[in-house]
Amino acid sequence: MSKISKFFKGGGSAASKSRGRPSPQAALARLRETEEMLSKKQEYLETRIERELAAARQYGTKNKRAALQALKRKKRYEKQLSQIDGTLSTIEFQREALENSHTNTEVLKNMGYAAKAMKKVHENMDLNKIDDLMQDITEQQDVAQEISDAISNRAAFGDEFDEDELMAELEELEQEELNKGMRDVRLPSVPSTSLPSRPGKLPASHFTFVMIKPCLNRVEDEDEMKQLASWAS
Numbered sequence: 001m002s003k004i005s006k007f008f009k010g011g012g013s014a015a016s017k018s019r020g021r022p023s024p025q026a027a028l029a030r031l032r033e034t035e036e037m038l039s040k041k042q043e044y045l046e047t048r049i050e051r052e053l054a055a056a057r058q059y060g061t062k063n064k065r066a067a068l069q070a071l072k073r074k075k076r077y078e079k080q081l082s083q084i085d086g087t088l089s090t091i092e093f094q095r096e097a098l099e100n101s102h103t104n105t106e107v108l109k110n111m112g113y114a115a116k117a118m119k120k121v122h123e124n125m126d127l128n129k130i131d132d133l134m135q136d137i138t139e140q141q142d143v144a145q146e147i148s149d150a151i152s153n154r155a156a157f158g159d160e161f162d163e164d165e166l167m168a169e170l171e172e173l174e175q176e177e178l179n180k181g182m183r184d185v186r187l188p189s190v191p192s193t194s195l196p197s198r199p200g201k202l203p204a205s206h207f208t209f210v211m212i213k214p215c216l217n218r219v220e221d222e223d224e225m226k227q228l229a230s231w232a233s
Contacts, residue, residue, distance in 0.1 A: 046081065
C-alpha cells in the first residue's frame, strides 16, 4: 500500500485521529487564508484578461495570428476566473456552515454548563419547605396590610355623641348670643323736659339728634351681628 493511499484511508488508533483532528478555529483560519489567496488570483486573472483583450485590439487585422493567440489566452483566463468564482462560493458556504456549527457547539456547551449550575443550586432546595415559606410570606403580607389599613383609618373619637343633640345645643348658643346682642342695644333716652302743651316749632338740634341716633344704633347692631355670625361659623 502506498503512502498516498494510507494518507487518504487513514490509519492508527482513534486517539491519534482525535489528536490530529483540527479545531474549528484552525479550520476557519485556513478557509479564510484560502479565500484571500483565491481573491488575489481573481485580481491577477482579471488584469491578464484586460491585457490580452487590449493586445487583440492592438493587433487587429495587422497580425491576425497574434490577435487570435491573445484571444485564446483571454478565454483560458476567463475559464480559470469562472472556476475560481465557483470555488470561492463553495469555500464561503463551507466557512459559514463551520462558523454556525462552532457557534451552536459553544451555545450548547454554555447551556450545559448553566444547567449543571442550576442543578447544583437546586440540590439543597426542598419544595415542601419552599411552599411553607411562601405561605408564611403571604400570611405576613396580609397581616402587614391589615395593620396599614388600621393605622390609615381615621380614629373614631367622638362617634358616640348624637349629632342632632350637638346641633340643638349649637343653636341654643347662637340664640343666647343673639339675645345678648339685643340686650346690649341702646335705645334712645326719653327727653327729660316736658312736651309743650301745643304743637310748636321744635329746635333743629332735636331733629338732628333723633335722626342720627337710630342710624348709629343700626351700625352697632350690624357690627354685632357680623361678629356673632363669624363666631357661629
